[in-house]
Amino acid sequence: MKRPVAVVGVGQTHHKSRRADVSIPGLVREAADRALADAGLDYPDIDAIVFGKAPDMLEGVMQPEQFLVGAMGGHLKPMIRIHTAGSVGASTALAAVSHVASGLFERVLTVAWEKQSEGNAMWALSPTMPFTAPLVAGAGGFFAPYVRAWIQRTGCPPHIGPRVAVNARDNATRNEYAHLREPMTLDDVLQSPVLWDPIRYGETCPSSDGACALVVASESVAKQGPRKPAWIKAGAAFAEAMWVPGRDQVDPRAGRTCAKVVYERAGITDPWNQIDAVEMYVPFAWFEPMWLENLGFCAVGEGWKVVERGEQTMTGHLPINPSGGVLASNPIGASGMLRFGEAALQIMGRAGEHQVEGAKIALGHAYGGGAQYFAMWIVSSDL
Numbered sequence: 001m002k003r004p005v006a007v008v009g010v011g012q013t014h015h016k017s018r019r020a021d022v023s024i025p026g027l028v029r030e031a032a033d034r035a036l037a038d039a040g041l042d043y044p045d046i047d048a049i050v051f052g053k054a055p056d057m058l059e060g061v062m063q064p065e066q067f068l069v070g071a072m073g074g075h076l077k078p079m080i081r082i083h084t085a086g087s088v089g090a091s092t093a094l095a096a097v098s099h100v101a102s103g104l105f106e107r108v109l110t111v112a113w114e115k116q117s118e119g120n121a122m123w124a125l126s127p128t129m130p131f132t133a134p135l136v137a138g139a140g141g142f143f144a145p146y147v148r149a150w151i152q153r154t155g156c157p158p159h160i161g162p163r164v165a166v167n168a169r170d171n172a173t174r175n176e177y178a179h180l181r182e183p184m185t186l187d188d189v190l191q192s193p194v195l196w197d198p199i200r201y202g203e204t205c206p207s208s209d210g211a212c213a214l215v216v217a218s219e220s221v222a223k224q225g226p227r228k229p230a231w232i233k234a235g236a237a238f239a240e241a242m243w244v245p246g247r248d249q250v251d252p253r254a255g256r257t258c259a260k261v262v263y264e265r266a267g268i269t270d271p272w273n274q275i276d277a278v279e280m281y282v283p284f285a286w287f288e289p290m291w292l293e294n295l296g297f298c299a300v301g302e303g304w305k306v307v308e309r310g311e312q313t314m315t316g317h318l319p320i321n322p323s324g325g326v327l328a329s330n331p332i333g334a335s336g337m338l339r340f341g342e343a344a345l346q347i348m349g350r351a352g353e354h355q356v357e358g359a360k361i362a363l364g365h366a367y368g369g370g371a372q373y374f375a376m377w378i379v380s381s382d383l
Helices: 024-039 064-068 088-101 138-154 160-172 186-190 219-224 253-266 287-294 303-308 332-348
Strands: 005-012 048-053 079-082 107-115 194-196 209-218 230-239 277-279 361-368 373-380
Touching: 005 024, 005 088, 005 219, 005 332, 024 064, 024 107, 024 209, 048 064, 048 088, 048 332, 079 088, 088 107, 088 209, 088 230, 088 332, 088 361, 088 373, 107 332, 138 194, 138 287, 160 186, 160 287, 160 303, 209 219, 209 332, 230 253, 230 332, 253 287, 253 361, 253 373, 277 332, 287 303, 332 361, 332 373
Parallel strands: 048 079, 048 107, 277 361
Antiparallel strands: 005 209, 005 230, 107 209, 230 373, 361 373
16 A cells, blocks of 8 residues: 555445345445445545446346446546455455555545345356356355365364354344344254255355445545544455365465465454454355464364354454344345445444444455455554
């Protein structure tokens, strides 16, 4: 980064299985309106727009950013669209930060979305392509073998995934925007059907309609705003080839490298004790202990023990996904940006009923594709 950048506005929609009350332009406008109001700005104040969207085939609308420019007040303004599969919301936010950090713009509006009710994401993600292994009925079919490999590698007991799911849903009961807000018990999860061994229905993310928008701004603009900003201390995105022989998809190198670089840039030497809250991309409950290890919060084989001890709950040592995370709301294109936005809200002290008391430093994390795209940022209450 060449100069300080801050989040000055955060907005999101209410996430539901079907937002029949709005079109795609109406959905993104809802999030953008809230982000701009939060920042004390209006559309004419914005210098440029960065759109983020998961694969176009999820809704069957090609290059949707082009017909959304008007809804975002973007006529004759610079605009770019980002796509890095499920991590796209986070990558999009990082692109917006780069545009401000470079000195090119003072205020950038970034928005990401998905309207899954207008398509079928599971089968859209299950194409038969030449020379490519099939996804076997959606993302869950792809990731389940790697969950099984991680369980075998670490000796994780079978109740850990369900415990993560129960905690995520409990957190979501305090998030007014979450899609799934009904609490679950351990028995509820264990009695739910197995979809992709060992992933049960109760351990999976929902299919959501929703959007998220952020306003990122330069230091001078942030200091003049109506609210305390979230200072972006570091951000990075890394990727690795998906089908390289010998690639470790249980503990991806790109994820470890991304975390290492972000920590170094932010001056974090002990993430377990220096970070106060984490918004982590967990579409299937088992990935929470897996990513705890991959992101360097604990050693390999210790992630499930963190969950066993309850150290990642709202009252634990390191609250993970206070908002409920992807297990409670999953508008795919927006899910990564929601992780970043929720992390910013935590250190702004404005997360409402799911606020982590005293949070000063928070991590936002997302991954996508075959766990080959990673994007992270660290935000702080201090410049």
